[in-house]
Amino acid sequence: MSGLTSNLAPARAPMVLAIMALAFVLLALSGVAFGSTWIPLDQVTRVILGAGEKTQNLIVLQLRLPRVVIAALAGGGMAAAGFLLQKITRNSLASPGVLGVIDGAALGVVIFLALLSNESNSLVTSIAYQPVAATLGALAAISLVFILSGRQASSAIRLLLFGIAIAAVAKAVTIVMMLIGPIYRTSQAARWIAGAVNEINWSEIQVTALAMLPLLLLALIAARKLPPADLDEVSARGVGLDLPAFRVLVFALAAALTSVSVAFVGGVGFIGLMAPHLARLLVGRNVYAGLVGSFLLGAIMLVAADLIVRVAFAPIEVPAGTVTAVIGAPYFLFLLMGRQRHDG
């Protein structure tokens, strides 16, 4: 890992970021162009600029563009959260999943589906409240992690262990509820848990964007304090950074980013692990470049995953999260094995 980064001068980071941004735009356009009917790229551009014809307007603006946009936001948000966590824990295997946030959100969704269904298996309320339930579940899980860890919350490893424990409990309860629940709930919950970006409308995107923007700004502000956070606690405090307090703040920020990201699309796995890791390999140690690069790569990954499920499995809607898991799990194993060699 250090071998690759050391060959990249920091001056190359802006170039790498520009290439990522370009790749993202091309991928997003293809994401809109591909589908049950192919819409050529020039016509996609025309629709986006407001000069398209009626059917194409409908397909592009109401069906395809929303899922591309939400995929970009959710993938980017999770990757940014993963970047913050990997930096603050000084551990490249940390990811938003280990905070208990995603499993807490999943439990929120399952409880929502269970409590608000009637005897004929249909929801007594609008499915639009499902993200609210996810967010509440996420908040409950991370609050529990912080409350239980108490004074130990400033220790990265302790907090991660509490997160893993809470995640395991949430996962167990989720499975029990899915097993004893009716079919509708089970398949709906399974969709959320796998992570899918279809059935998204613009107002949901608006909510996600409005919640995520301030969090991303906070992340950029917090990034200034990330370099001294690379040091041990005593040395960090020696140069004026109260590391324990800062760590709690970054954990909370990452948890918030994750819950906003997963609220609508569900628990897309491994992007929060892979994207920041790759970003650091590509752009080097600069924290701002790392944060922006993580967001771009996360966006690219989820948009690409959604494109793959649409092209490969049409007309069945397979959750995009299955693709990220299929690619992400081996990547995680690869990282683990590489690490074992380092540790000896």
Added chain:
Amino acid sequence: MTDSAMDHRISVDNLSLAYGAVSVLNALSLPILKGKITVLAGPNGCGKSTLLRAIRRLHRPSGGQVRLGDVDISTLNDRMLARQIGLLAQSPSAPDDMTVEELVRLGRYPHQSMMQPWSADDAAALDRAMAGTGVDHLRKRRLGSLSGGQLQRVWIAMVLAQETDVVCLDEPVNHLDMAHQLDCLDLVRQLNADFGRTVVLVLHDLNLAARYADRLVFLRDGAIAASGTPEELMTEATIARVFDVQSMVITDPVHGRPLCIPLRTQSSTIPA
């Protein structure tokens, strides 16, 4: 170094500190003279590292205070304190893929803010620190590729770049071989002489302490057992009282400093 900074001097007043129910420092008072090297020494568990950390406000005292000039350090914010007192931790750590320059730059962190990004002053301080510690040629090297001695120099460079009037070092030669111990402490003395920094050192080795200290402070059971010049403190009686060791103290024929030859512990039954 600014002129106003020359007024600073640390005084520890009636400082008490406890870890939970265990009392570590008991109403301890100590002046730290400006521009001098003060070495804290004493047997294991005497509280010397705790005292150093309390001076740098890493521990909250249960009583008393530490004053920097006339200011109680508990009233300073983290950045202001970090601009006045630097600290080299006992076992500092940083990622292996961090470069030397990156690490030394972190010494400038307390001088920067959102409104005050990296400036020419910071760059000049960075260059001074790297030149002063002789690590300039290592600038682009990764920390993981350095030897133990080089790494310790780089950490000292980071603390130097902070440009604080007071520098605290917690057992800086612990893991170094004899050559690097001397090298490291010579460097500290040179920084004290050339940059006029007030230095507070925790050292385990009595003879190294006697060789480099202007003022020597012996701690025992959380209190000051003795303080003074090395010549005043390095007596057979004092060493026996503080360390429970019978010794012979001679004058180092090369440096003229007192040199302790330990004979046996006072509880020992084996004849010397």
